Each structure stands twice: as structure tokens, then as C-alpha cells.
Amino acid sequence: MxxxxxxxxxxxxxxxxxxxxxxxxxxxxxESRDILAFLNTTVVASAGHAPQYLYRRDGTPGAVLCPIxxxxxxxxxxxxxxxxxNEKQQHLLGAITDYYQQQYQEACxxxxxxxxxLPVIATGHLTTSAQ
Numbered sequence: 001m002x003x004x005x006x007x008x009x010x011x012x013x014x015x016x017x018x019x020x021x022x023x024x025x026x027x028x029x030x031e032s033r034d035i036l037a038f039l040n041t042t043v044v045a046s047a048g049h050a051p052q053y054l055y056r057r058d059g060t061p062g063a064v065l066c067p068i069x070x071x072x073x074x075x076x077x078x079x080x081x082x083x084x085x086n087e088k089q090q091h092l093l094g095a096i097t098d099y100y101q102q103q104y105q106e107a108c109x110x111x112x113x114x115x116x117x118l119p120v121i122a123t124g125h126l127t128t129s130a131q
Contacts, residue, residue: 006039012058016041019070019123042067047075047099051107054121064111066103066122071096100124 009016018041020029029045036043042052044067056062073079076095083091100122107120 001005006036006041010039014040015054017054017065017067017123018043019067020045021125022070022072024070026072041131044069047071051103051110051120053110061115061118062119063119064107066100066107066120068100068103068123068125070125071099 001031004042006016016039020026024045024061026045029043033043033045045070049067053061053064054063054065056073073092073095076099077091080088080091103122104120111118111120
């Protein structure tokens, strides 16, 4: 069903961006990444992808995308011994905040001095904290 959707979407001329969620296998998504690139599809399985332009049908930039998948703790923080559960949670939340800030700054650099009205779109996976 997934592959059929990707193939059928080609008729529309849309660029598809597939982002990993917390139940997705990074390895499985990465297996198809190179093949799907030929089908106008970007697969983002883990943290570390730079912001990119999303183009209009006429080929001009329509937006800058910060393609942020589910952020797995091992991808954005280093485990530290001796921290309490609350301290670990705060450390992770700080790392998520820093990651989004870094992505936004990189998106603004990509946008440059050109069209400042070009929107920056950041994707994400809901993370909540009971405080």
C-alpha cells in the first residue's frame, strides 16, 4: 500500500517527504531511501537532515522545510550516568529544543537575504511533559 501510494503520487507532480515516527524502523526506511529518491520522494528516517527547499510547480522555491522526524534520544543526546529520571527528561527536552533552534537557524541561512516571506516549515513528532 505504501509503495503504491508513492508510485501513484508521481502523477500529481508533488514531492513527497516521508518522516519517521516512533514506531518506524530507521533501517527499513533507509533501505528504500535511494530508490524512492528516483520517485521524487525524500525519506528522513533519523535526525541530522539539513533544511531543504520545497519547490513550486514552476521550479521556484515555495518554502524551506526543516524535515524533523521523531527524535530518538540516542540521536540527540549522550547518556549520562547518575541522573535522575526527571533530570534525564529535562536533558532530553533541552536537546529537542536545541535541535529545533539549530534547524530554524539553518533554514534562515538557506533562505538567505532573498525572499524573507518564504515560509519556514518545521515538522515534528509530539513530545509532552507532565510538569
